[in-house]
Amino acid sequence: MELITPSFGLIFWMLIGFGILFFILAKFAWPIITNGIASRNKKIADQLEEAAKIHEEMESLNKKHEEMMVQAKAERDAVLAEARKVSEEMYENAKLKASAESQAMIEDAKKTIYYEKMKAITDAKNAIANFSIDIAQKVLTEELKDREKQEAIVEKWMDDIHFN
Amino acid sequence: MSYKGFERKLAAFLCTLLMLFACQNISAETEQTEAFDAGPFIIEHVIDSYGWHICGDGDKSVTIPLPIILFDEGRPVVFMSSKLHHGEAAYNGYAMGWEEDTKGHIVKLDGNYADYTGHLDEGETYENHVCKWDISITKNVCALIISIILICCIFLSVAKRYREHPDEVPSGLQALIEPVVVFIQDEVITPSLGKNSNKYAPYLLTLFFFIFLNNIMGIIPIFPGGANLTGNIAVTGILALITFFVTTFSSGKEYWVDIFNTPGVPWWLKFPLPIMPLVETIGIFTKPFVLMVRLFANITAGHIITLAFVSLIFIFGQMNPVIGWAVSPVSVFFYIFMGLMELLVAFIQAFVFTLLSAMYIGMAIGEEEHEESHEAVVEA
Numbered sequence: 001m002e003l004i005t006p007s008f009g010l011i012f013w014m015l016i017g018f019g020i021l022f023f024i025l026a027k028f029a030w031p032i033i034t035n036g037i038a039s040r041n042k043k044i045a046d047q048l049e050e051a052a053k054i055h056e057e058m059e060s061l062n063k064k065h066e067e068m069m070v071q072a073k074a075e076r077d078a079v080l081a082e083a084r085k086v087s088e089e090m091y092e093n094a095k096l097k098a099s100a101e102s103q104a105m106i107e108d109a110k111k112t113i114y115y116e117k118m119k120a121i122t123d124a125k126n127a128i129a130n131f132s133i134d135i136a137q138k139v140l141t142e143e144l145k146d147r148e149k150q151e152a153i154v155e156k157w158m159d160d161i162h163f164n
Numbered sequence: 165m166s167y168k169g170f171e172r173k174l175a176a177f178l179c180t181l182l183m184l185f186a187c188q189n190i191s192a193e194t195e196q197t198e199a200f201d202a203g204p205f206i207i208e209h210v211i212d213s214y215g216w217h218i219c220g221d222g223d224k225s226v227t228i229p230l231p232i233i234l235f236d237e238g239r240p241v242v243f244m245s246s247k248l249h250h251g252e253a254a255y256n257g258y259a260m261g262w263e264e265d266t267k268g269h270i271v272k273l274d275g276n277y278a279d280y281t282g283h284l285d286e287g288e289t290y291e292n293h294v295c296k297w298d299i300s301i302t303k304n305v306c307a308l309i310i311s312i313i314l315i316c317c318i319f320l321s322v323a324k325r326y327r328e329h330p331d332e333v334p335s336g337l338q339a340l341i342e343p344v345v346v347f348i349q350d351e352v353i354t355p356s357l358g359k360n361s362n363k364y365a366p367y368l369l370t371l372f373f374f375i376f377l378n379n380i381m382g383i384i385p386i387f388p389g390g391a392n393l394t395g396n397i398a399v400t401g402i403l404a405l406i407t408f409f410v411t412t413f414s415s416g417k418e419y420w421v422d423i424f425n426t427p428g429v430p431w432w433l434k435f436p437l438p439i440m441p442l443v444e445t446i447g448i449f450t451k452p453f454v455l456m457v458r459l460f461a462n463i464t465a466g467h468i469i470t471l472a473f474v475s476l477i478f479i480f481g482q483m484n485p486v487i488g489w490a491v492s493p494v495s496v497f498f499y500i501f502m503g504l505m506e507l508l509v510a511f512i513q514a515f516v517f518t519l520l521s522a523m524y525i526g527m528a529i530g531e532e533e534h535e536e537s538h539e540a541v542v543e544a
Contacts, residue, residue, distance in 0.1 A: 004397050006396075009300050010396060018403070021315060025366065025369070033326055036331075040331045
């Protein structure tokens, strides 16, 4: 029964051979291969995770972006409305101011005209007064050339005073 | 070394080897016609031998001679197996055993023939004794060496690829090997060993690929395949023995408690007659024994069946050449069928051996996290 009788030589070489094979593979092959596979697996897993994270980030960014867009639109609308309001206000103000100014100018002009008019009237009055005085002086000078006339007048005035 | 380069170098190496040995040994002598006997023919092909028979018959055969190394009374003796002329000649008193109990061993002739070199006569009786310390490079040892070189070449080149191109898409040989490594790791090692996986993975992976490659090499009918290495009881025995030692030396307290004081068993099975401890103790040894026998028997049986189909052609051919020719297509068909079956068996047996080894080790460590997903003991 040679078939089931282990031979010494083969046992001997098998122990040595398998030992060497195990040593070589355990030292130079298996750690590198298993670590290589594990590291690649880890890398792939990491990258997948990263991709998912990036995707999420992108999504949130998109959301943020949209929100920002909406906000920006709202803000723009607000700004525009404000600007319109301000411009309208400014327009109104300007209009008011302009009308007020023109009113003031008119007033001024009126005043100036009035003063000028008054001045002119005063001047005219003064001139008339002066003329009158001059005339009166001339008249009086003419009237009171002689003594009796003067006395008559004084007499008259004295009478007036007396009555007063 | 790229895969292609490696392949070319290997082919060149093997061809040179083949030519060197084959040329040396082609001899032509008188043809003898003897009845074809399938039994010895098959056994001859599944057991070990001192030369590597390539083709041909009897003296016209082409055989790669292999060195015979003996320690005869402490004295090393080395010569080529071709010196023995397939057991028909003696060399310096050494000859191939021819009796029932010495068959397949080198014997030393005693008495007058102690240093005899020359042809051995049929009629003569030669006193002889078997040389015990025989570490010859037999066919199986040669196949062992070839397979070791092949495995080293494959895995070192794959490892090199991992080292030089880390974290890249696998290519070539790496792409072929990686799924298998991952399969063994994920399906066999991790479920059985859990967090101890890394410690035992190198042994189990080596075990798997050694058995698998040698199973495959065994199916290949021509050199450098064809040696029935994993169908040899010494080889499977050593593998089982290593698993046994690894199991025993990595065993925890729980393992021994389970054996000597099996929990969940009635007390009267342990005392006064220690039936359970006895059974469990025997179990320690039957596990590796079964490992050894399963691999040996499966592979050898496969080879025997394929050889039987081939023998059919010659058996029928002997009756009548016409029948021989007629039977041959059927035989070849069944041969191919069995060959494919053996391919399957080659993988399954390597897988089962590795799986059971992993499970035995896992059980011996006895960690809490028993992932008993491998309850099914695959008996292929």
